[in-house]
Amino acid sequence: xxxxxxxxxxxxxxxxxxxxxxxxxxxxxxxxxxxxxxxxxxxxxxxxxxxxxxxxxxxxxxxxxxxxxxxxxxxxxxxxxxxxxxxxxxxxxxxxxxxxxxxxxxxxxxxxxxxxxxxxxxxxxxxxxxxxxxxxxxxxxxxxxxxxxxxxxxxxxxxxxxxxxxxxxxxxxxxxxxxxxxxxxxxxxxxxxxxxxxxxxxxxxxxxxxxxxxxxxxxxxxxxxxxxxxxxxxxxxxxxxxxxxxxxxxxxxxxxxxxxxxxxxxxxxxxxxxxxxxxxxxxxxxxxxxxxx
Amino acid sequence: xxxxxxxxxxxxxxxxxxxxxxxxxxxxxxxxxxxxxxxxxxxxxxxxxxxxxxxxxxxxxxxxxxxxxxxxxxxxxxxxxxxxxxxxxxxxxxxxxxxxxxxxxxxxxxxxxxxxxxxxxxxxxxxxxxxxxxxxxxxxxxxxxxxxxxxxxxxxxxxxxxxxxxxxxxxxxxxxxxxxxxxxxxxxxxxxxxxxxxxxxxxxxxxxxxxxxxxxxxxxxxxxxxxxxxxxxxxxxxxxxxxxxxxxxxxxxxxxxxxxxxxxxxxxxxxxxxxxxx
Numbered sequence: 001x002x003x004x005x006x007x008x009x010x011x012x013x014x015x016x017x018x019x020x021x022x023x024x025x026x027x028x029x030x031x032x033x034x035x036x037x038x039x040x041x042x043x044x045x046x047x048x049x050x051x052x053x054x055x056x057x058x059x060x061x062x063x064x065x066x067x068x069x070x071x072x073x074x075x076x077x078x079x080x081x082x083x084x085x086x087x088x089x090x091x092x093x094x095x096x097x098x099x100x101x102x103x104x105x106x107x108x109x110x111x112x113x114x115x116x117x118x119x120x121x122x123x124x125x126x127x128x129x130x131x132x133x134x135x136x137x138x139x140x141x142x143x144x145x146x147x148x149x150x151x152x153x154x155x156x157x158x159x160x161x162x163x164x165x166x167x168x169x170x171x172x173x174x175x176x177x178x179x180x181x182x183x184x185x186x187x188x189x190x191x192x193x194x195x196x197x198x199x200x201x202x203x204x205x206x207x208x209x210x211x212x213x214x215x216x217x218x219x220x221x222x223x224x225x226x227x228x229x230x231x232x233x234x235x236x237x238x239x240x241x242x243x244x245x246x247x248x249x250x251x252x253x254x255x256x257x258x259x260x261x262x263x264x265x266x267x268x269x270x271x272x273x274x275x276x277x278x279x280x281x282x283x284x285x286x287x288x289x290x291x292x293x
Numbered sequence: 294x295x296x297x298x299x300x301x302x303x304x305x306x307x308x309x310x311x312x313x314x315x316x317x318x319x320x321x322x323x324x325x326x327x328x329x330x331x332x333x334x335x336x337x338x339x340x341x342x343x344x345x346x347x348x349x350x351x352x353x354x355x356x357x358x359x360x361x362x363x364x365x366x367x368x369x370x371x372x373x374x375x376x377x378x379x380x381x382x383x384x385x386x387x388x389x390x391x392x393x394x395x396x397x398x399x400x401x402x403x404x405x406x407x408x409x410x411x412x413x414x415x416x417x418x419x420x421x422x423x424x425x426x427x428x429x430x431x432x433x434x435x436x437x438x439x440x441x442x443x444x445x446x447x448x449x450x451x452x453x454x455x456x457x458x459x460x461x462x463x464x465x466x467x468x469x470x471x472x473x474x475x476x477x478x479x480x481x482x483x484x485x486x487x488x489x490x491x492x493x494x495x496x497x498x499x500x501x502x503x504x505x506x507x508x509x510x511x512x513x514x515x516x517x518x519x520x521x522x523x524x525x526x527x528x529x530x531x532x533x534x535x536x537x538x539x540x541x542x543x544x545x546x547x548x549x550x551x552x553x554x555x556x557x558x559x560x561x562x563x564x565x566x567x568x569x570x571x
Contacts, residue, residue, distance in 0.1 A: 017382055
């Protein structure tokens with residue numbers, strides 16, 4: 001009896017977590033797979049199984065491929081720019097040129113964009129980017145914009161604009177993680193290489209990057225997944241428009257489900273996105289394990 | 294020669310530092326300035342920087358409107374509840390992961406880690422029917438439970454890591470004295486782990502306070518809306534009363550900013566270890 005009790009103890013501690021995860025994670029994921037094979041879900045009282053019809057419909061939909069293209073651009077540019085900015089800012093904050101106090105103040109300012117909720121970010125940038133707004137005013141000095149550039153409603157620039165806003169609000173996560181990594185690199189490594197006459201560019205490539213590699217890989221995997229999921233800022237800034245130019249996969253799925261009530265089609269599209277994210281996650285977990293060992 | 298080279302590097306690096314500060318900080322400053330302007334001043338061309346009739350009218354308009362105040366009450370209530378429940382359940386789970394070996398430990402752990410990779414939009418469609426079936430649509434519970442799916446994993450992973458650094462001798466001492474596992478967890482480990490709990494709690498609060506997608510879809514009436522959804526609702530209602538929207542944005546950002554300023558150290562530790570440990 002006592003033995004049974006002892007074996008059960010960890011599960012008792014885990015019970016609330018397991019129940020929550022089963023009801024709100026495992027079951028919903030099963031449901032979405034099920035929905036994706038029905039003719040319609042939720043609104044349909046007695047749905048029929050239609051096999052892979054939803055998938056072939058989604059894969060033949062040019063709006064889906066438009067969303068895929070937009071998402072690929074959005075994700076790749078965001079991840080690359082986050083990495084570049086995050087690394088640059090982290091190195092500034094780690095440099096020996098400034099006093100501790102300056103660095104502390106700079107760190108607080110640099111991390112600011114991470115503190116704001118998506119709707120604040122969306123509204124703030126909408127205000128700044130509106131025709132005759134502050135961005136036009138400042139960019140007019142360097143002749144990069146006119147008094148009424150349509151940053152969000154001009155088809156050719158809207159996607160760049162929302163990507164820029166996503167870059168602005170996402171880099172602090174990289175910066176903080178990389179800064180922690182930089183501070184963990186032993187200064188001996190730099191001193192040795194300096195004695196060997198290595199230039200700072202070489203030091204960056206041969207010491208900094210290899211030392212930070214585990215962090216770089218794990219944060220870019222996380223960011224990759226986060227960027228694919230990105231919904232709120234885009235939804236509030238453009239709603240996917242103009243003419244679907246900023247419609248990413250999340251927006252595409254949301255509209256299909258909650259604007260057109262095509263839940264089964266939306267489920268099929270969700271499953272496709274889920275599979276992409278799971279592949280990224282498997283890679284991520286493997287990386288974590290490698291880093292731990 | 295070397296000296297002047299170093300000096301010019303310092304100048305360049307300093308310029309970069311300031312430019313970075315403008316890039317990150319100017320939009321935030323602009324939000325604050327705009328919240329003190331009247332709507333006509335906001336639309337002025339060229340934009341006004343200093344010669345503004347600063348006033349708090351936008352703030353009093355927001356705080357005097359019971360519907361908008363309700364958004365804040367909802368956000369505080371939901372975020373507070375999410376923090377409490379996440380910490381309670383997450384600490385128990387972390388204790389199990391840290392102190393026991395049991396069948397399926399790795400499997401359960403993998404499921405928990407992989408939650409980070411599941412797009413919320415994927416879960417939203419099944420939630421629609423699940424939440425309606427459970428009869429909690431348009432209630433705090435709908436948001437509390439669904440938020441916890443995303444806040445718990447971080448809490449469990451962080452707290453497991455924290456507990457792993459604490460010697461198991463402490464637990465054993467409690468149990469030799471006739472205490473239970475429960476007491477070892479809450480009476481001994483939790484008090485030692487306060488710094489870790491603070492940083493997890495803050496991160497959880499921030500996640501809950503900032504959530505938008507579920508709040509938008511799983512609530513319906515204005516009296517159940519949270520701040521992020523509420524701010525966006527203003528856009529439709531007042532045909533771009535930017536001043537009020539900026540005031541509400543400032544007020545809506547305040548809790549997270551205040552937490553950040555007071556607990557910066559914990560916050561940054563939490564953020565960076567999140568990436569390293571998963």
